[in-house]
Amino acid sequence: MSLFNVNQTVASKARNTSTVPIKDKQFLIVTDSGDIFYDSDGTRVQLTDIIVLDTESQRLALTSPFEKFYFVKGSGALWRYNNSSWVKYSGGGSTSVDKVLSVASWSDNKQNIEISGLTADQNGIVGLSQSVSMEEREAAETASLYVCGQQDGSFTVAIGGDKPTCDIPITVILFG
Structure with missing residues (x-):
């Protein structure tokens, strides 16, 4: 596991992996378009929707979560629901x-x-x-x-x- 990377760039560079190479667990914040990209398993994915919740209890109470990212304000944790399970990317303290x-x-x-x-x-x-x-x-x-x-x-x-x-x-x- 490596550092949870967040980097700023522009859309033309974020979309060109020879300019900004894919690096597992890297987030790219695109300043000119407002897009967010995430690198995982050799692929760059544009994040189009992050669901914000107040508490971990709200996250755990979801009966049919979408396969998306979830940010929990109370714990500061970033989660992804993927293939019927929760994957924690960061969190707490x-x-x-x-x-x-x-x-x-x-x-x-x-x-x-x-x-x-x-x-x-x-x-x-x-x-x-x-x-x-x-x-x-x-x-x-x-x-x-x-x-x-x-x-x-x-x-x-x-x-x-x-x-x-x-x-x-x-x-x-x-x-x-």
């Missing part, structure tokens, strides 16, 4: 960690980010920090950043586009 993708730390278009306590199979979300400037946001967008690996204590971010010319602040949310 989270920790937020602020980090910086440093211009000086790119090596072979990759950068390792160390996070104390991170495990190789822990789920989470990586995104731009709320404090990101316009320059940093544009650099992140043209870089087409994506998570390409995870191990105990760190994960690796790779560049799918242009190398950033400034540091980029990121926030990592780790699910418990």
Whole structure:
């Protein structure tokens, strides 16, 4: 199991798997069209409907769930009902960690980010920090950043586009 990846891109890149390769458990948020894509078992699927529920009790009380994604606000868990069973993709409790993708730390278009306590199979979300400037946001967008690996204590971010010319602040949310 790898990091629960969320990346921002544009529709033309999300639909072109040679530009943004399929990576299992990767979510793509498409900024120009508002679409969401999810990579699973070598396939990229466009998510057209996520059902939001307030509690886990509501999810468990569903007698005929649709084969869709379900987000439970009370637990913060993302589930999918698939082939008559519930599959949990994330959930319950989270920790937020602020980090910086440093211009000086790119090596072979990759950068390792160390996070104390991170495990190789822990789920989470990586995104731009709320404090990101316009320059940093544009650099992140043209870089087409994506998570390409995870191990105990760190994960690796790779560049799918242009190398950033400034540091980029990121926030990592780790699910418990």
